[in-house]
Amino acid sequence: MIYEDYYIFTPGPVKMSEEILKIGAQQTPYFRNSAFSDVTYACENGMLEMVNAPQGSKAIFLAASGTAGMESAVMNLLSKDDNALVVNGGGFGARFVDICATHAIPHTDFKVSNTNLADIETLAPSENYSALVVNAHETSIGHLYDLDAMGAYAKKNDLLYIVDAISMLVTDPLDMQQSNIDVVIASSQKGLALPPGLTMVILAPSAIAKIKDIDSLYFNYKNYLTNGERGQSPYTPAVTIMLQLEARLAQIKQRGGVAQSIANAKEIAQYFRANIKSLPVKEYTPFMPNAMTTLTPTDGRSAMDVVNALEENYKVMVCPNGGPEREIVFRISHMGEMTKAYTDVLIDAMHDYYGVARN
Ligand SMILES: *Cc1c(COP(=O)(O)O)cnc(C)c1O
Numbered sequence: 001m002i003y004e005d006y007y008i009f010t011p012g013p014v015k016m017s018e019e020i021l022k023i024g025a026q027q028t029p030y031f032r033n034s035a036f037s038d039v040t041y042a043c044e045n046g047m048l049e050m051v052n053a054p055q056g057s058k059a060i061f062l063a064a065s066g067t068a069g070m071e072s073a074v075m076n077l078l079s080k081d082d083n084a085l086v087v088n089g090g091g092f093g094a095r096f097v098d099i100c101a102t103h104a105i106p107h108t109d110f111k112v113s114n115t116n117l118a119d120i121e122t123l124a125p126s127e128n129y130s131a132l133v134v135n136a137h138e139t140s141i142g143h144l145y146d147l148d149a150m151g152a153y154a155k156k157n158d159l160l161y162i163v164d165a166i167s168m169l170v171t172d173p174l175d176m177q178q179s180n181i182d183v184v185i186a187s188s189q190k191g192l193a194l195p196p197g198l199t200m201v202i203l204a205p206s207a208i209a210k211i212k213d214i215d216s217l218y219f220n221y222k223n224y225l226t227n228g229e230r231g232q233s234p235y236t237p238a239v240t241i242m243l244q245l246e247a248r249l250a251q252i253k254q255r256g257g258v259a260q261s262i263a264n265a266k267e268i269a270q271y272f273r274a275n276i277k278s279l280p281v282k283e284y285t286p287f288m289p290n291a292m293t294t295l296t297p298t299d300g301r302s303a304m305d306v307v308n309a310l311e312e313n314y315k316v317m318v319c320p321n322g323g324p325e326r327e328i329v330f331r332i333s334h335m336g337e338m339t340k341a342y343t344d345v346l347i348d349a350m351h352d353y354y355g356v357a358r359n
Contacts, residue, residue, distance in 0.1 A: 007316045007345045011139055011167060011292050012189045013196055014336030019251060020194060023244045031239050037231025039246050044228070046249030047200055050258050051165070051184050052175045056205040060224040061198060063238040066166045066187030069199035071099045072219040073162055073183055074133070077210050078105045084131040085110050085124060085159070087117065087150075091140035091323045092164065096133050107133075116287040118146040120153045131160040137168035139190075140321055142294030142331055143285045144172060151179035160210060166190050166199075170258060171265035171291040171335055182207040188241050191265075191291060192248060193336035198241040265290040268343055269334045275347045279354050284329050293332045303330040306353070314349035 008015045029036070044059040062068050074096070078084055084107040086096045093112075100107040108125055115123065117134075132154045137144050147163065154161035162183040165174050169184075170191030176184060182204045189196035203211075203221075211221045223234045252261050269290045273283070280299035288294065297303055303320060307330050310316040319331045332346065351358040 005315060006311075007314075007342065008336070009332045009334075009346055010317050010319045011331055011333040011335065012187075014190065014193050014333055015338065015342070016193050016195075017248075017251065017337045020244050020248055023247055024195065024240060026240075028240045029243075031237060032232065034231075036239070036242075039242055040228070040231040040233070040237070042246045043200075043242055043249065046246070046253075047186065047202060050169065050249070050252075051181075051202055052177050053184075053202055054177050054204050056208075057176070058203050058208060058225055058228060060201045060203065060221060060228065061233055061237055061242065062201070062219075062224075063197060063236065064199050065196055066164075066185065066189075066199045067095065068219070069166070069185040069187060069201050070096060070164055071102075072216075072221065073185055073201055074099045074105060075103055075214050075216060075219055076212060076221040077160060077162065077183065077207060078103075078131055079212055080104060080106065082106060082130040082160075083128060084108070084133050085127075085129045087112060087132075087134040087145065089113060089135075089141070089143055089145075090138040091321075092135040092138055096135065096164070100133075114285075116144060116146045116149075118149045120146075120150050124153065129157065129159055131162060133162045133164075135164040135166070136174065137165075137172065137289045137291055139167040139292065139331075140323060141284060141325065141329065142288050142292045144168065144287050144289040147174060147179040147181070151181060155180045160207065162207075167335070168289050168291050170252065170261050172289045173259075173262055176202070176204060188238075188245065191335045192245065194241055194244045194248060198238040198245065262290065265334050265338070268338045268340065269293060271340050272332065272334065272343050272347065275358070276350060278356055278359065279350055281350075291333065291335050293334065294329050295332070296329050302327045306330055309353055310346075310349055313353065314345075316346050316349045318346070 166187040184202040186200040188194035188198040281295040284294040
């Protein structure tokens with residue numbers, strides 16, 4: 001099925017701008033030359049600037065989906081000698097737990113609910129940890145954690161602080177220096193509003209110092225860092241998506257910087273939430289990001305029925321929960337090329353579906 005004429009409110013892939021789409025329609029260029037090295041440098045500098053990375057930070061670009069960013073970070077930065085505290089508040093936290101288990105990294109599956117971990121100091125198990133691993137926005141349920149509080153905890157306990165920021169960059173604030181973050185994992189298809197297939201790992205000098213010699217060819221960070229010095233990568237990069245990233249970073253700048261993009265996302269999210277108040281749905285968590293709204297039907301309907309009806313009757317794509325909350329919650333993304341007028345299509349469709357007049 002081609003979704004061209006659908007209204008897109010899924011949390012990845014998200015609605016892309018015309019400017020970015022046009023780049024995707026062009027011939028992919030050859031890349032082992034200085035012209036492409038300049039693209040890589042522009043992408044690296046733009047990403048480092050966006051997250052306010054400390055002096056001496058580096059970005060690694062992998063032609064892979066975001067999970068490869070997560071897994072490669074664990075593989076390169078943690079070992080049997082570590083003990084990782086892994087925040088697990090849903091499907092993506094569980095994925096980090098699986099990754100640690102797969103690579104035999106000692107870890108605690110720190111199951112959390114109904115908290116943004118502003119009080120991590122009191123909630124965290126009192127073991128001796130060496131790393132704190134978290135998905136800043138647990139996208140499976142639309143829950144945003146307190147990066148500053150976790151960073152203060154990580155600093156106090158001397159933990160390597162690894163943050164998967166995939167589904168909150170560009171829509172919600174992240175500041176590596178302010179929050180003492182050592183590693184940020186990003187991916188192309190969420191707030192960056194590019195096609196899937198490019199993941200980025202931003203390493204502060206504190207993380208670069210911890211890179212190990214590992215048993216992996218493709219995911220070997222040392223090799224990426226060496227090649228990165230000349231603006232290249234060891235294997236074929238996601239050339240077209242890198243070109244789109246370069247343009248997207250310039251676009252964000254030209255539109256007033258990342259702070260402006262965050263303000264826009266916040267405005268759209270608040271607009272949506274304010275305009276569905278009379279419908280039989282409630283917000284699933286008090287800790288929602290600007291990136292997404294997660295709703296629970298309050299009239300006994302299955303969330304899947306709402307998702308299916310919006311798609312079939314209104315050509316509006318929202319997203320169910322991929323796990324056990326499938327019947328209980330559905331998710332609406334505010335990431336990407338969003339306007340109030342575009343969001344009105346969804347608001348109107350929901351009112352029509354519920355037979356409630358919009359006021
Ligand atoms: C989307 C997402 C990922 C990446 O998933 P992929 O399907 O591998 O791209 C990782 N973490 C979070 C929090 C996400 O939302």
